[in-house]
Amino acid sequence: MRLRSITAILATVLTCGISQAQTTQGNLADDFKPSTFNQPGQEYPQVNSQGYARFRIKAPQADSIRVSLGLGGRGGTKLTKGTDGYFTGTTEGPMDEGFHYYHLTVDGGVFNDPGTLNFYGSTRWESGIEIPAHDKDFYALKSVPHGHVQQILFPSKSTNTSRRAFVYTPPGYEKDKSKKYPVLYLQHGWGEDETAWSNQGHANLIMDNLISENKATPFIIVMTYGMTNDVRPGGIRNFKIDAFQTVLTEELIPYVDANFRTIANKAHRAMAGLSMGGMETHTITLNKPDTFDYYALLSGGTYNPEEMAGKSKPKLIFISCGSRERPDGVNNAVAALKGAGYNAVSYVSDKTGHEFQTWRRSLHQLAPLLFKN
Amino acid sequence: MRLRSITAILATVLTCGISQAQTTQGNLADDFKPSTFNQPGQEYPQVNSQGYARFRIKAPQADSIRVSLGLGGRGGTKLTKGTDGYFTGTTEGPMDEGFHYYHLTVDGGVFNDPGTLNFYGSTRWESGIEIPAHDKDFYALKSVPHGHVQQILFPSKSTNTSRRAFVYTPPGYEKDKSKKYPVLYLQHGWGEDETAWSNQGHANLIMDNLISENKATPFIIVMTYGMTNDVRPGGIRNFKIDAFQTVLTEELIPYVDANFRTIANKAHRAMAGLSMGGMETHTITLNKPDTFDYYALLSGGTYNPEEMAGKSKPKLIFISCGSRERPDGVNNAVAALKGAGYNAVSYVSDKTGHEFQTWRRSLHQLAPLLFKN
Numbered sequence: 001m002r003l004r005s006i007t008a009i010l011a012t013v014l015t016c017g018i019s020q021a022q023t024t025q026g027n028l029a030d031d032f033k034p035s036t037f038n039q040p041g042q043e044y045p046q047v048n049s050q051g052y053a054r055f056r057i058k059a060p061q062a063d064s065i066r067v068s069l070g071l072g073g074r075g076g077t078k079l080t081k082g083t084d085g086y087f088t089g090t091t092e093g094p095m096d097e098g099f100h101y102y103h104l105t106v107d108g109g110v111f112n113d114p115g116t117l118n119f120y121g122s123t124r125w126e127s128g129i130e131i132p133a134h135d136k137d138f139y140a141l142k143s144v145p146h147g148h149v150q151q152i153l154f155p156s157k158s159t160n161t162s163r164r165a166f167v168y169t170p171p172g173y174e175k176d177k178s179k180k181y182p183v184l185y186l187q188h189g190w191g192e193d194e195t196a197w198s199n200q201g202h203a204n205l206i207m208d209n210l211i212s213e214n215k216a217t218p219f220i221i222v223m224t225y226g227m228t229n230d231v232r233p234g235g236i237r238n239f240k241i242d243a244f245q246t247v248l249t250e251e252l253i254p255y256v257d258a259n260f261r262t263i264a265n266k267a268h269r270a271m272a273g274l275s276m277g278g279m280e281t282h283t284i285t286l287n288k289p290d291t292f293d294y295y296a297l298l299s300g301g302t303y304n305p306e307e308m309a310g311k312s313k314p315k316l317i318f319i320s321c322g323s324r325e326r327p328d329g330v331n332n333a334v335a336a337l338k339g340a341g342y343n344a345v346s347y348v349s350d351k352t353g354h355e356f357q358t359w360r361r362s363l364h365q366l367a368p369l370l371f372k373n
Numbered sequence: 374m375r376l377r378s379i380t381a382i383l384a385t386v387l388t389c390g391i392s393q394a395q396t397t398q399g400n401l402a403d404d405f406k407p408s409t410f411n412q413p414g415q416e417y418p419q420v421n422s423q424g425y426a427r428f429r430i431k432a433p434q435a436d437s438i439r440v441s442l443g444l445g446g447r448g449g450t451k452l453t454k455g456t457d458g459y460f461t462g463t464t465e466g467p468m469d470e471g472f473h474y475y476h477l478t479v480d481g482g483v484f485n486d487p488g489t490l491n492f493y494g495s496t497r498w499e500s501g502i503e504i505p506a507h508d509k510d511f512y513a514l515k516s517v518p519h520g521h522v523q524q525i526l527f528p529s530k531s532t533n534t535s536r537r538a539f540v541y542t543p544p545g546y547e548k549d550k551s552k553k554y555p556v557l558y559l560q561h562g563w564g565e566d567e568t569a570w571s572n573q574g575h576a577n578l579i580m581d582n583l584i585s586e587n588k589a590t591p592f593i594i595v596m597t598y599g600m601t602n603d604v605r606p607g608g609i610r611n612f613k614i615d616a617f618q619t620v621l622t623e624e625l626i627p628y629v630d631a632n633f634r635t636i637a638n639k640a641h642r643a644m645a646g647l648s649m650g651g652m653e654t655h656t657i658t659l660n661k662p663d664t665f666d667y668y669a670l671l672s673g674g675t676y677n678p679e680e681m682a683g684k685s686k687p688k689l690i691f692i693s694c695g696s697r698e699r700p701d702g703v704n705n706a707v708a709a710l711k712g713a714g715y716n717a718v719s720y721v722s723d724k725t726g727h728e729f730q731t732w733r734r735s736l737h738q739l740a741p742l743l744f745k746n
Contacts, residue, residue, distance in 0.1 A: 039497055039498060040496060040497075040602065041496065057482060058481070058482045058483070059479065059480050059481055059482025060480070060481035060482070061436055061437065061480035061481040062435065062479065062480035062481065062482060063434055063480075064434065085481065104484075106432060106435065106479055106480070106482065106484065107432050107433070107434035107435035107436075107479070107480060108431070108432055108433035108434040108435065108458065109430060109431050109432025109433070109435060109479065109487075110431070110487055111477075111479065111484040111485065111487060112484065112485055112487070114482075114483055114484060114485070114497065117498065118491055118498060123413060123414065124412055124413075124487065125412060125490065125491060141526070141534075141535055143528065143535065146525070146526035146527075146535060148523040148524060148525050148540075149523060149524045150521045150522060150523025150524070150540075150542075151521060151522045151523070151571075151577075152519070152521050153514070153519035154519075155516065161514075162514055162515075162516065162519060167521075167523075169523075174632045174633060174634075175631075175632070177550045198524075204524075229413065258548075259547045259548070260547060261547075
């Protein structure tokens with residue numbers, strides 16, 4: 001992947017996830033409920049069964065509040081002030097299923113919605129809303145055995161600090177002290193950090209559910225900060241992989257192998273990433289062909305047979321995106337890889353864009369394919 | 374402790390942590406730096422070496438922004454609007470050392486400062502600021518071996534859900550598979566949740582540093598939600614301990630003992646809590662005298678010999694508060710307990726109130742006393 005395509009990926013981050021299918025409120029269903037990502041006890045924002053979102057913000061002396069979510073190109077959703085000092089409003093159309101970042105513009109200043117939890121995206125903690133998806137069951141919190149997600153602080157000589165990562169250990173990890181596990185290194189996108197895959201991605205719940213149904217081999221997931229936002233000044237075009245590659249392959253992987261019961265070899269190690277994390281996955285897997293045997297790019301570019309020539313074939317190449325992105329690019333790349341003898345799999349998430357519902361579904365598709373052969 | 378004293382504790386939560394020692398800006402030191410709890414790349418809020426805090430918020434069309442931090446009784450700090458669309462202002466006086474919650478009131482609406490991280494307090498995610506303390510070294514992130522903090526989801530039949538807790542395991546926990554550890558159950562205060570002790574309390578770093586200096590026996594810390602905020606309607610006076618006591622003693626403790634390498638007996642189990650978590654500790658330790666052998670109340674009431682009569686003596690009773698709270702009450706209670714033959718220890722945090730610096734210091738004092746005898 002070239003730098004050109006990195007910026008293309010980033011451009012799509014800026015488009016809103018609103019569906020173009022329906023833009024009238026003529027038949028608005030009157031079944032609005034609090035979003036599942038609201039703060040405890042907060043009634044707003046709300047979502048209805050059609051995917052519309054409704055907001056309510058108190059600011060008695062303010063003149064204007066706008067929500068960044070809404071139809072592309074129209075500046076989001078402008079709220080209307082009522083006599084009770086609350087601003088209210090509903091998106092003009094239904095939103096795509098799944099998670100969306102957003103913020104408020106209050107009299108020209110950017111603030112978060114006090115009703116919702118915050119999620120790290122766009123290099124800041126932003127408000128988040130969840131539009132209930134028809135397939136939300138696969139990442140629901142269920143009464144099944146749960147793995148743990150732990151924060152580790154690992155020493156990093158190259159950056160002269162202790163760095164943070166989150167480690168998912170599957171259910172039962174603490175019980176059978178002799179069992180060893182393969183490991184997936186899973187990267188977030190630009191503007192996000194190591195909290196994204198657990199908080200907005202529900203990676204742990206996706207794995208708990210798959211494992212409880214015997215649909216995936218239990219494995220460890222390691223999520224750390226990809227240093228994707230540390231590129232100022234100079235901008236994203238100046239991003240160099242070297243610093244993160246050193247942290248990942250020379251510091252984090254040895255720490256994980258020393259502190260967790262891993263199967264510490266290439267055949268039991270995978271790397272995946274979304275968006276700019278896919279770019280990182282692409283570059284590092286090719287730079288370090290003896291480290292990983294499973295590669296996955298989620299809305300994060302493609303591999304082509306030419307750049308892989310002369311290297312040993314990985315056990316799996318998984319490439320995905322949302323149907324509102326560039327599914328032809330994904331499908332064509334996988335066809336070319338298959339034609340060249342690679343075990344390549346494509347996945348296109350239906351009716352989603354460059355957002356977390358695409359990546360939740362991609363992980364759900366990817367996990368059963370890992371460490372099977 | 375009676376319910377009367379619970380409400381007394383809560384009342385003190387509402388007082389601001391500003392020092393009364395100096396309320397003039399006449400000799401304001403010009404060494405303002407970003408608070409350590411700012412979001413990545415954010416220059417404001419800032420703090421200076423005297424403990425003053427300075428704020429800068431963009432809201433070009435707003436009329437009024439007020440910061441909730443400031444001198445008590447004066448409604449916090451009113452910011453002044455500049456021609457550049459930014460509101461700025463500095464607290465009238467120096468703040469107490471350590472962590473403070475705050476929020477903004479923008480044209481009558483309550484929002485968080487977009488410059489800072491959020492911390493769960495007052496039953497919502499609030500902005501936080503850190504005033505550098507003279508003793509900040511004991512909770513600094515250092516180049517020492519670090520324990521892990523992991524999120525667990527444990528099954529709770531009594532509440533019919535999976536509940537969250539965070540578990541600190543000390544450095545080396547993953548390496549020696551035969552070693553077993555004592556456990557401290559550590560509770561947050563009213564308005565807070567299970568994230569407080571790690572996020573704003575730095576409990577993990579306090580322990581990492583103590584253990585690296587051989588000043589504390591390595592032990593596990595378990596932090597879960599004390600259900601302290603689930604009392605609406607009816608208010609805090611209607612709080613009943615039963616639901617949380619069941620979750621803690623019949624569900625969480627068995628889960629932790631089954632899933633971590635604990636020494637699963639009274640002699641190796643402690644309970645501590647801050648503010649309303651102290652009230653919970655007080656009640657549960659007395660209700661369940663065979664469960665814990667170390668009791669600690671941090672700004673959370675006291676024990677008296679009369680209520681403990683007829684029960685086996687715990688190995689330690691630790692009672693603390695800030696010097697701006699009721700140190701006489703703490704010291705008198707500990708004197709009475711000692712007089713009745715209890716191993717009781719008091720601690721008063723100098724020049725701090727009902728805030729996290731008191732509780733960080735209290736944990737730092739308490740930890741070396743645990744599991745030593």
